Amino acid sequence: MLDILNNHKTIRKYTDKKIDKDTLDAILNAGCRASTTGNMQLYSVVVTEKEENKAILAPFHFNQPMIKAAPIVLTICADFNRFNIWCRQRNAEPGYDNFLSFVTAAVDAMLVAQNIAVAAEAKGLGICYLGTTIYMAKQIIEALELPRGVVPITTITVGYPDEAPKQIDRLPLESIVHYESYKDYTAADIDKYYAHKEAMEENKAFVAENNKETLAQVFTDVRYKKADNETFSNALLDVLKQQGF
Numbered sequence: 001m002l003d004i005l006n007n008h009k010t011i012r013k014y015t016d017k018k019i020d021k022d023t024l025d026a027i028l029n030a031g032c033r034a035s036t037t038g039n040m041q042l043y044s045v046v047v048t049e050k051e052e053n054k055a056i057l058a059p060f061h062f063n064q065p066m067i068k069a070a071p072i073v074l075t076i077c078a079d080f081n082r083f084n085i086w087c088r089q090r091n092a093e094p095g096y097d098n099f100l101s102f103v104t105a106a107v108d109a110m111l112v113a114q115n116i117a118v119a120a121e122a123k124g125l126g127i128c129y130l131g132t133t134i135y136m137a138k139q140i141i142e143a144l145e146l147p148r149g150v151v152p153i154t155t156i157t158v159g160y161p162d163e164a165p166k167q168i169d170r171l172p173l174e175s176i177v178h179y180e181s182y183k184d185y186t187a188a189d190i191d192k193y194y195a196h197k198e199a200m201e202e203n204k205a206f207v208a209e210n211n212k213e214t215l216a217q218v219f220t221d222v223r224y225k226k227a228d229n230e231t232f233s234n235a236l237l238d239v240l241k242q243q244g245f
């Protein structure tokens with residue numbers, strides 16, 4: 001298991017080999033064994049296999065090619081709908097139309113998503129996590145016909161790898177882990193911890209291609225701009241109200 005976790009690679013290209021039902025069920029069942037708040041299982045997974053339905057979803061993921069290329073697309077959702085229905089059918093009035101409940105369900109959904117990812121890799125499959133889901137939640141809700149109480153949180157494409165990319169860099173463990181209390185970073189710490197990332201040739205090229213001075217500017221000015229963040233934040237807040245939170 002540690003080998004699987006430590007050797008994770010994002011796979012964006014897949015063969016045309018289909019994923020059989022038993023394999024898919026085994027992966028999804030492993031997902032449902034994830035930890036969950038109060039054993040409420042506040043999540044649902046929508047499986048998209050039909051080409052026409054993947055084509056509908058593709059624009060909502062900025063037409064990233066793996067949506068159409070992967071044999072299976074999994075949309076993992078925060079879901080209070082099912083639990084609310086159960087409560088009402090058992091003469092219990094749910095009080096989960098609030099932000100805390102959404103966060104609880106979103107955490108449940110991400111735990112499931114990670115279990116699914118690891119289980120898929122254990123079966124020899126490759127996965128790609130897409131962070132675009134919450135950006136375009138409203139459109140995905142419409143496409144997947146999600147009822148109130150359900151919000152898409154993340155998407156994972158799954159298939160047999162048709163590429164062998166190198167592993168993406170990570171910050172050193174000492175930059176992430178704090179013992180007993182949080183130790184804030186000095187300027188020297190930041191220089192040390194980001195030195196390797198900034199020295200990588202592909203990242204230097206990334207900076208040059210975008211006509212920026214530093215790698216950080218690529219993130220703040222190009223990839224994840226404040227204006228975009230605010231736009232998608234407002235859209236997501238509207239979605240939460242629309243879906244009953």
